[in-house]
Amino acid sequence: MAVIAVIFDFDDTLMPDSTSALLNAHGVDARDVWTRQVPELIKRGYDPPLAYLKLLLDNAGADRPLGDLTKAALRRFGSTLDDKFFPGIPEIFDDLRAVPTAGEVRDVSVEFYVISGGLREIILGSTVVQSYFNGVYGSELGEDPHTRVVRDVMRCITFTEKTRYLFEINKGIDSKDSRTQPHLVNEDVVQEERRVPFDRMVYVGDGLTDIPCFSLLQSMGGTAFGVFDPTHESSAKRAFQEFLRPKRVLGVHAPRYRDTDELGAFLRQAVATVTSRIDLERKMAKQLGR
Ligand SMILES: [Mg+2]
Secondary structure, X not given: OEEEEEEEOOEOOOEOOHHHHHHHHOOOOHHHHHHHHHHHHHHOOOOHHHHHHHHHHHOEOOOOOOEOOEHHHHHHHHHOOHHHOOOOOOHHHHHHHHHHHHOOOOOEEEEEEEEEEEEHHHHHOOHHHHHHOOEEXXXXXXXXXXXXXXXXXXXXXXXXXXXXXXXHHHHOOOHHHHHHOHHHHHOOOOHHHOOOOHHHEEEEEOOHHHHHHHHHHHHOXXXXXXXXXXXXXXXXXXXXXXXXXXXXXXXXXXXXXXXXXXXXXXXXXXXXXXXXXXXXXXXXXXXOOO
């Protein structure tokens, strides 16, 4: 079975920023967090994702805005966001899965992954994610074992860190195994035996943290789409990221995923192109008696 992996960033790629939604829902001004508090911590030397995770923890606990925040509560919050996905989701997932069959190419499956600097629990709370996604990689807070209230950082996914998870998908490492065996990704696997070659990956992301993934995939023959939503241009996190964004041009599209939308059509085409390439490679191998 050949596998095509379609990998998405989450916040501002599949839906508007979920951390801002969490903060605003608890009366914390997300704009102030992204445009003043996070930059202040960065000036003091904090890595950006650790800065926002620290601010979340600072706001959690009795008598603080986020209250006794638990991982279960984050998951429940995620379940309330299912109607926030951008247009064309989840329909595009069924469409992409059906591409190989429509092209009469057998034994090709299309899988979906999220690699996000946002909170894994919120993402996993979504029924859309539960129904369609094969793996979710995100930042994680750790709980106090007695009170269950979040109090430390278990996992922090920053920009270069995102490529680590592309390698895990490439080598076919199960996301559940890699949680407790982080060095599995370093095991030497010859290219021909890797489960998902990079040229069978399609990546969609919007932010600064996605640039190393864009670069890696572009150099390895994969396909990468940049997302930019003009209607969310003024969102606080966007303003924060624009401030830091290096001057580089990416092909960017609005995050609209219907078959009549530019990005929705390109993604369907990208999966069809990879499917045809797999078909051609098989036919050539057969002809050469390999
Ligand atoms: Mg994003």
